[in-house]
Amino acid sequence: MLLSQDRLLERFLRYVRIHTTSRDDADCYPSSAGQWELGKLLCSELQSMGIGDAVQDEHGLVWATVPATLKGDLPVVAFNAHLDTSPETSGDGVTPQVIHDYSGGDLCLPGIGGRVIEVAENPELNQLHGQTLVTSDGTTLLGGDDKAGLAIIMELAETLMENSQIAHGPIRILFTCDEEIGHGVDYVDLDRLGADVAYTLDGAGANDIDVATFSADLAVVTIRGVNIHPSIAKDRMVNAIRAAGAFAALLPREQSPEATSGQEGFLHPYVIEGGVAEVTLKILLRDFETDQLSLQGEQLRQIAAEIEAGFPGIAIAIDVRSQYRNMADGLTREPRAVSFAVEAHRRLGRTARLTTVRGGTDGSQLTERGLATPNLSSGQHNPHSPLEWVSLDEMAQAVEVTLELVQIWAEQASPGEVTGNLG
Numbered sequence: 001m002l003l004s005q006d007r008l009l010e011r012f013l014r015y016v017r018i019h020t021t022s023r024d025d026a027d028c029y030p031s032s033a034g035q036w037e038l039g040k041l042l043c044s045e046l047q048s049m050g051i052g053d054a055v056q057d058e059h060g061l062v063w064a065t066v067p068a069t070l071k072g073d074l075p076v077v078a079f080n081a082h083l084d085t086s087p088e089t090s091g092d093g094v095t096p097q098v099i100h101d102y103s104g105g106d107l108c109l110p111g112i113g114g115r116v117i118e119v120a121e122n123p124e125l126n127q128l129h130g131q132t133l134v135t136s137d138g139t140t141l142l143g144g145d146d147k148a149g150l151a152i153i154m155e156l157a158e159t160l161m162e163n164s165q166i167a168h169g170p171i172r173i174l175f176t177c178d179e180e181i182g183h184g185v186d187y188v189d190l191d192r193l194g195a196d197v198a199y200t201l202d203g204a205g206a207n208d209i210d211v212a213t214f215s216a217d218l219a220v221v222t223i224r225g226v227n228i229h230p231s232i233a234k235d236r237m238v239n240a241i242r243a244a245g246a247f248a249a250l251l252p253r254e255q256s257p258e259a260t261s262g263q264e265g266f267l268h269p270y271v272i273e274g275g276v277a278e279v280t281l282k283i284l285l286r287d288f289e290t291d292q293l294s295l296q297g298e299q300l301r302q303i304a305a306e307i308e309a310g311f312p313g314i315a316i317a318i319d320v321r322s323q324y325r326n327m328a329d330g331l332t333r334e335p336r337a338v339s340f341a342v343e344a345h346r347r348l349g350r351t352a353r354l355t356t357v358r359g360g361t362d363g364s365q366l367t368e369r370g371l372a373t374p375n376l377s378s379g380q381h382n383p384h385s386p387l388e389w390v391s392l393d394e395m396a397q398a399v400e401v402t403l404e405l406v407q408i409w410a411e412q413a414s415p416g417e418v419t420g421n422l423g
């Protein structure tokens with residue numbers, strides 16, 4: 001095996017110690033200083049590998065190219081991971097715990113609070129005896145989402161730079177910011193990336209290829225009433241709060257995230273704010289069938305008409321904004337993106353699973369913009385949680401998959417001649 005698990009582990013531990021939690025309330029990009037710090041570190045590590053064009057741009061994104069070892073006009077393959085971690089759990093002062101040669105059983109986390117990662121809730125642990133696992137101390141998240149992805153791509157880059165006998169075309173590396181707060185690809189210029197295909201390394205476990213995501217819209221429902229002092233309110237006040245309550249009650253419960261799974265979509269009210277004069281409801285519209293989103297929007301308009309009829313004086317405005325589209329729609333335009341990933345697993349004696357995400361990835365948006373970008377497994381488990389953990393062995397397997405993948409893209413495109421990495 002070409003790659004070093006020790007180096008991969010050291011890399012991962014170095015990255016998770018940097019506090020890169022993204023912040024929803026920030027008015028700057030990226031939303032936290034730690035993302036600048038981690039991006040700068042990665043950039044200097046890439047330069048130390050001999051990748052001269054590695055840069056951190058004015059938005060904090062890191063761009064780099066591993067030069068081709070083959071001559072000719074070969075497809076450019078990009079790999080992406082994100083620098084930030086979820087604001088749902090603190091990422092400040094991550095103290096990783098490394099468990100070598102895991103022998104089974106629950107994982108006790110050493111920090112205050114005595115949290116435990118239970119096998120009963122993580123049955124996949126039963127398949128991982130003998131592996132190296134990493135957890136946090138239980139007081140923060142670990143940050144495997146997505147520093148596992150960063151470490152895998154960095155290890156891929158270093159392995160390629162050290163082994164110029166590996167035949168591949170140009171490999172583009174892109175590390176993005178603020179993915180967890182929905183702004184991962186805001187400043188990604190596809191012309192600058194110049195890739196023919198891309199892969200995000202941000203998936204769970206091992207051997208999954210995420211090939212379908214939700215299509216997603218956001219509906220902002222503004223309910224306007226009439227406010228006046230309660231003492232003189234008779235026949236004059238129109239209370240938007242009462243109308244909003246009635247509106248929320250009419251959203252079908254069987255179409256909620258709490259009541260759906262698998263291939264079912266949902267409508268999910270997740271923010272309500274306001275007062276007597278005006279209430280705003282934010283509702284997520286989600287379905288794997290993009291066409292269904294317009295029917296969900298129509299459902300909201302029907303509920304609005306019913307509420308307006310029942311509450312004279314109430315006016316309801318519904319603004320539906322597109323968020324992202326099912327990756328599967330765009331992947332049909334570049335079927336090799338998935339079939340070559342399946343082939344990479346096959347050559348390693350593994351069977352890839354084609355999987356569906358009840359959410360979106362940065363790849364959903366990149367694919368929608370014309371760059372086919374499936375998501376690959378990266379050894380992550382329990383993201384966004386103090387009970388997060390990764391398997392180093394699964395991360396190493398992901399490096400192997402990417403190594404196969406770059407070779408498959410090169411050989412399928414056109415047989416070329418090895419020139420040497422820096423030649």
Ligand SMILES: [Zn+2]
Nearest residue numbers: 082145146202
């Ligand atoms: Zn992620």
